[in-house]
Amino acid sequence: MVCGHSGSINFLFMLKKRTENIMRLLLFVVFIALLAIIRAYEEVLFYDPFLEFFKSEFTNRSFPEYNGFRLFISLLFRYFLNSAVSLAMIFVLFKDKEMLKFTSFLYMLFFILLMLAFYSILLFFGEANYLALFYVRRFLIQPLFVILFIPAFYYQARLLKK
Numbered sequence: 001m002v003c004g005h006s007g008s009i010n011f012l013f014m015l016k017k018r019t020e021n022i023m024r025l026l027l028f029v030v031f032i033a034l035l036a037i038i039r040a041y042e043e044v045l046f047y048d049p050f051l052e053f054f055k056s057e058f059t060n061r062s063f064p065e066y067n068g069f070r071l072f073i074s075l076l077f078r079y080f081l082n083s084a085v086s087l088a089m090i091f092v093l094f095k096d097k098e099m100l101k102f103t104s105f106l107y108m109l110f111f112i113l114l115m116l117a118f119y120s121i122l123l124f125f126g127e128a129n130y131l132a133l134f135y136v137r138r139f140l141i142q143p144l145f146v147i148l149f150i151p152a153f154y155y156q157a158r159l160l161k162k
Contacts, residue, residue: 024092031089035143038081047074048141054134063126068119075115075140083107086146094153103149114140 043051048071049064087107091100114136121133138144 027092028089031085031092034085035082038078038085039142042078042141046078046141047071048078050133050137054137063122072115072119075118076111078141079107079111082141082143083111083145086143086149089146090149090153093150094157099153103153106149107145110139110145 038045042048047067049066053061053064083104087100087103090103091097117136118133118140121129121136125132
């Protein structure tokens with residue numbers, strides 16, 4: 001009688017675990033969709049005169065005119081949205097608050113460093129460094145860090161389990 005009861009508890013536990021994993025997977029897919037929506041509506045949601053500039057043959061053109069403060073606020077908003085969704089993805093996958101705090105710190109640090117690099121290149125090096133500006137801007141507007149963090153954290157979690 002005890003074995004039968006134990007078996008049903010194990011079955012319920014496995015069912016609960018499977019349901020949790022399916023929910024985590026669905027949430028992860030929703031977050032990927034949110035990142036895609038942010039990208040799809042970038043021209044509507046954000047002020048960025050460099051969007052069209054870098055889509056064209058830019059090497060023989062001058063930088064577009066831009067409002068520095070408005071551009072900063074727009075980059076901050078976009079980076080914040082991408083970071084918030086990315087942090088949610090990381091939390092859904094790993095369920096680790098300490099990892100989330102650490103990742104949040106990294107996102108803030110990288111934002112400061114990237115903004116300093118972006119405006120330094122823009123103001124001091126200007127059109128001599130199109131590609132540097134392109135790549136720094138790419139890290140500000142795209143959720144590239146999550147692509148690096150998820151495998152790194154997965155690897156770390158696997159090492160800690162051993």
